[in-house]
Amino acid sequence: MDCSCTLTKTLQSPALVRAFSLGLLLLLWIVAAELTADTSVLPQPWALWPSFAEAAASGALPYHLGMTLWRVVCAFVPAMAIGVALGYLMGRVPAVDQWLDPWLVVFLNLPALVLIVLCYLWIGLNETAAIIAVVLNKIPNVATILREGARALDPNLGAMAQVYRMRPLARLRHVVMPQLAPFIAAAARSGIAVIWKIVLVVEFLGRSSGIGFQIHFYFQLFDVAMVLVYALSFIGVMLLVEALILQPSERRVRRWRTA
Amino acid sequence: MIKVDVRQKAFGEEEILHDIRFAMEIGETVAILGTSGIGKSTLLRLIAGIDPAFEGRITRPEKIAMVFQEPVLLPWRSVLENLTLVHPELGTEAAHSALERIGILDKAQLFPGQLSLGQQRRLALARAFAGRPELLVLDEPYVSLDAATAEEMLALTEALIAETGPAVILVTHSQVEAHRLARRCLRLTGRPATIASDLATGSALLSRDVHHDRA
Numbered sequence A: 001m002d003c004s005c006t007l008t009k010t011l012q013s014p015a016l017v018r019a020f021s022l023g024l025l026l027l028l029w030i031v032a033a034e035l036t037a038d039t040s041v042l043p044q045p046w047a048l049w050p051s052f053a054e055a056a057a058s059g060a061l062p063y064h065l066g067m068t069l070w071r072v073v074c075a076f077v078p079a080m081a082i083g084v085a086l087g088y089l090m091g092r093v094p095a096v097d098q099w100l101d102p103w104l105v106v107f108l109n110l111p112a113l114v115l116i117v118l119c120y121l122w123i124g125l126n127e128t129a130a131i132i133a134v135v136l137n138k139i140p141n142v143a144t145i146l147r148e149g150a151r152a153l154d155p156n157l158g159a160m161a162q163v164y165r166m167r168p169l170a171r172l173r174h175v176v177m178p179q180l181a182p183f184i185a186a187a188a189r190s191g192i193a194v195i196w197k198i199v200l201v202v203e204f205l206g207r208s209s210g211i212g213f214q215i216h217f218y219f220q221l222f223d224v225a226m227v228l229v230y231a232l233s234f235i236g237v238m239l240l241v242e243a244l245i246l247q248p249s250e251r252r253v254r255r256w257r258t259a
Numbered sequence B: 001m002i003k004v005d006v007r008q009k010a011f012g013e014e015e016i017l018h019d020i021r022f023a024m025e026i027g028e029t030v031a032i033l034g035t036s037g038i039g040k041s042t043l044l045r046l047i048a049g050i051d052p053a054f055e056g057r058i059t060r061p062e063k064i065a066m067v068f069q070e071p072v073l074l075p076w077r078s079v080l081e082n083l084t085l086v087h088p089e090l091g092t093e094a095a096h097s098a099l100e101r102i103g104i105l106d107k108a109q110l111f112p113g114q115l116s117l118g119q120q121r122r123l124a125l126a127r128a129f130a131g132r133p134e135l136l137v138l139d140e141p142y143v144s145l146d147a148a149t150a151e152e153m154l155a156l157t158e159a160l161i162a163e164t165g166p167a168v169i170l171v172t173h174s175q176v177e178a179h180r181l182a183r184r185c186l187r188l189t190g191r192p193a194t195i196a197s198d199l200a201t202g203s204a205l206l207s208r209d210v211h212h213d214r215a
């Protein structure tokens, strides 16, 4: 009784639950590797260590990780900025929504791969094309989420801001943004996950650096261990970003709800 | 000078207000009475300039404040910031004394959601007066408060009006409130609503109307 009580209490700690859930995934991997019993298909987690140490020591892993991260940031910032602005306009101005909605549907349903290939063909096999391809892939998502947010803005607060003649900047910062914050956070979290996957495809197809390029390289060598090392390293970085940046900032903007 | 001349206000096909005309001076208080759903809040939104879609003309001063039917505070900003962000020209000191006036100085750093409804309404009232408005629009500011709290707020409003001296337009269901704050009373009736009577109020009228309500 007492023991089960402490267990439930422990399990209520979000950090512990997270660790526990990730541990379960690891366990699944170990069991699967045991069942395959072929290191060239699926090595055990600990069998990756030598490959990881080698890649890290040679400097290849940090370099390619850095390149991919850099591309993710370069694509994330404009995609969020443009997507938020576009979504807000579409949610507030019906005429803009009517005109842009068909575009949104087209771009939402355009496979990422097609956009990437077209960007490479039209702009060339360079960094600009890579970033533009990712940005174009992400904007419609962000815009769709933000449009819902802009539609849900409280008209009473808008009326209040209008009657009291709040300055446009103050209105944006203290009236509009706090209402959009949950939507922006949702767009950012789903956005960053999608963006790094698209960046990988972009690198896979036409870059000579980055995790995607390395995965392409080791794919041709049929080196499963290295493919996993690169993929997992980046997942690790993204988990850190999530835990150290996204979650704390989300908690901060939600503080008033829980107070 | 405030001049209201609403020839027509409709939502879609449904005409809500028709030929509502009155004028008032700064310093004068007018009460607007009428049954629920008649169009009082709609009229106030026209007067405050929130809703520009109507036929007619309204002359209003620059500085307007409104107390809405709900408190309409910024739930994500502290009680103090709810005053200072809306009125940046108001110093922290003045904001603190405004909070002290309404008796929630100790709650300055809390979020509005942590206040009781009565306290939230008082904060909305403080916010309205903080800008020293020339026109103050009150939409049933004391509704759903217990009698003692409503009385407290009524007294507070009286004091603040005496200090600031704005033109006040007050919507209420309560004859007592109307007669206590206002010297003039407009009654809306009909569909679309028009002004049925424009009366100067007085204690004699008060007793008659109260009697009438009971009957």
Ligand SMILES: Nc1ncnc2c1ncn2[C@@H]1O[C@H](COP(=O)(O)OP(=O)(O)OP(=O)(O)O)[C@@H](O)[C@H]1O
Binding pocket: B011, B016, B034, B035, B036, B037, B038, B039, B040, B041, B042, B043, B069
């Ligand atoms: N945005 C709107 N669209 C359509 N109809 C509306 C809208 N706003 C108000 N109405 C209608 O206008 C009429 C008047 O509403 P209003 O809110 O002004 O009433 P009220 O006199 O303030 O009532 P109460 O005392 O209950 O607050 C109602 O019949 C309402 O349904």
Ligand SMILES: [Mg+2]
Binding pocket: B040, B041, B042, B069, B139
């Ligand atoms: Mg109303």
